[in-house]
Amino acid sequence: MSQPLAPTEHFERRDGSIERQIRLGETIVGRSALPVAAEGAPDPHDLAAAHDQAWLRLPTAPSLAPGAAPVRVVDLFSGCGALSLGAAEACRALGKRFEPVLAVDIEAWAVQTYGRNFPGGQAVQDSVLSFLGPDGLRADTLGRLTGGVDLLIGGPPCQGHSDLNNHTRRDDPKNELYNSMARFAAVLEPRWILIENVPGAQHDRSGVVQRTWKQLGAMGYRLAGGVLEGVDIGVPQRRRRYFMLASRDRQPPAVATIQAALQQPPRPLSWAVADLLDAPVSADAYDSPSTHHPRNQRRIAYLFQHQLHDLPDPQRPACHRDKPHSYKSVYGRMHWDKPAQTITTGFGSCGQGRFVHSQRQRTLTPHEAARVQFIPDHFGFGPQRRGALQAMIGNAVPPRMAYALCLALMAGA
Ligand SMILES: C[S@@+](CC[C@H](N)C(=O)[O-])C[C@H]1O[C@@H](n2cnc3c(N)ncnc32)[C@H](O)[C@@H]1O
Incomplete structure (x- = not known):
């Protein structure tokens, strides 16, 4: 049986813009463009880098073709909505319209930010578990979701999947947060589902990833799973x-196939x-x-x-000085000409990773960390x-990772 194709990107310079074509094999399945002032006749990787850099720097969100078909989206454990942002960019690339229906997060700041960036849907501050009753979704939840859902996405919190406390793992309620994606799917019957987690989730003792996979398979879904390395796709x-x-x-393409189809040379911090x-340093914490x-x-x-x-x-x-340690990158200064290390919630502290700016005597600002996370200025x-x-x-x-996977789910549909 032939393996499913993953979509590829092709860039062409037009007057004052770069056009992005999405192809499945030889078939063009989407076209979009961004204004880019770049000069010269760069190679394809340079054009891709110029396109993505222009997207990151755009002060306002790029517009959509009028009349585009809607993709109705539910985002659980939404955080600020970076996963949704990548899904929205995949929709734009394919000439579709991202339509937010419901986002749920337990933190007020997350739902505020989600609502600000994805108006029109409902961003609800609550536990995802409180939407679930013994037999599925509560009736009042279903009421919010009339009209159907095309895409269900979510990144359940990952602390429950650390290697610590294995003996209590089976009862860790955090594992059930991952499985709530299947419980939502059973009722919403979305066309596509994307679930994100740390690689260690696959080895969780309670087998929540494998259990969720089985349940979705029994519902008629075809599945693919694997680890994606962000630096390999730009x-x-x-x-x-x-x-x-x-x-x-x-059948969705394998994650390795998706990664290979969108491969880019490593982009450094300076990019x-x-x-x-x-x-200019602002009064606002962002800058x-x-x-x-x-x-x-x-x-x-x-x-x-x-x-x-x-x-x-x-x-x-x-604690580092007096005994051997493996924290070489902690208190480290970033490299201008290499990709950054993983951005964590500790990026404002030099004692929590390699977060000292390469060229200035300070740590990254939230704006710079957002850029490294592929979150654009128009967010x-x-x-x-x-x-x-x-x-x-x-x-x-990083929205580029969510974009790659949503593109692979939706291309050609
Ligand atoms: C890994 S982050 C999600 C990031 C998000 N997908 C993004 O790309 O921006 C996990 C989120 O789950 C939220 N969370 C934790 N427990 C929750 C619960 N029981 N119900 C809803 N949200 C929860 C956290 O507040 C956090 O924002």
């Missing part, structure tokens, strides 16, 4: 995530943030770096004075506190 950051894809229409180097304790500010200065990227042990706190966080920004940005699924 995210300027190393980030590996496990995705499960399910489709009622056809993502060079234009923000001396952006200002964290303030560090004087001890940490001295550590940052030391890296620059000695042109280092790793902080030597004698400059570290006692509005609004006035939020630093902690909320760090949680939303650090937890986000």
Whole structure:
């Protein structure tokens, strides 16, 4: 049996813009364009990089062809909506219209941000579990969802899948959060499903990933699952995530096939943030770096004075100084010409990873971290506190990763 094709991207320069074509084999299944002022006749990878960089820097969301067919979307554990943003970009690439129906997150800041960026649907602050009754979705939930759902997406929280506390794992309610995707699917019967988690979720002792897979298979879905590395498809950051894809229409391509079809050379930190180097520091937390304790500010200065990227042990706190450790990247300075390490919710602290800016004596601003996460300037966080920004940005699924997988689910449909 032949393997399902994954969509590919092709870029062409037009007057003042770059056109993106999506092809399935030889068939063009979508066209979209972005205004780009780039000069010259660059190779295809440069055109792709110029297109994506222009998308990241766009101050307002790109417009859609009028009359595009709607894709009705439910996003569970939505966070700020980065997974939805990637799905929306896949819709745009295929000439479809992303229509938000319902987003659910337990945090107020997340639903505020989701609602701001995806108006028209309902963004609800609640636990996903409270939507579920013993026999499926509660009647009042179903009432919200009249009109059907095409795409169900979600990134359940991943702390429950750490390797700690294996003996209590079977009873960890966090595992059931993952399985709630299948419980929603049983009632909503969406055409497509995308579930995101850390790679370790596959090895969860309670087998929640395998159980969810089986349940979706029994409902008639065809499934694919695998780990996608963001840096391989143009995210300027190393980030590996496990995705499960399910489709009622056809067998989804393997994740490795999707990755190979959208392969890009590694994009360095400078690609993502060079234009923000001396952006005016604002009163708003989004464009200002964290303030560090004087001890940490001295550590940052030391890296620059000695042109280092790793902080030597004698400059570290006692817990690193006095015994062997494997935290080389902690207190580290980022490399301008290499992809960033995984952005976490700790990106504002030099003691939580390699988050010191490559060229300036500070850590990344939330704006810079958002760019490294492939979140564009036209995504509005609004006035939020630093902690909320760090949680939303650090937890986000880079929209380019969500785009790649949603494109593979929906292309040709
Ligand atoms: C990994 S993040 C999701 C990121 C999101 N998919 C994105 O791309 O922006 C997990 C989210 O689940 C939310 N969460 C945790 N427990 C929850 C629950 N019981 N019900 C709803 N949301 C929950 C957290 O607040 C967090 O925003």
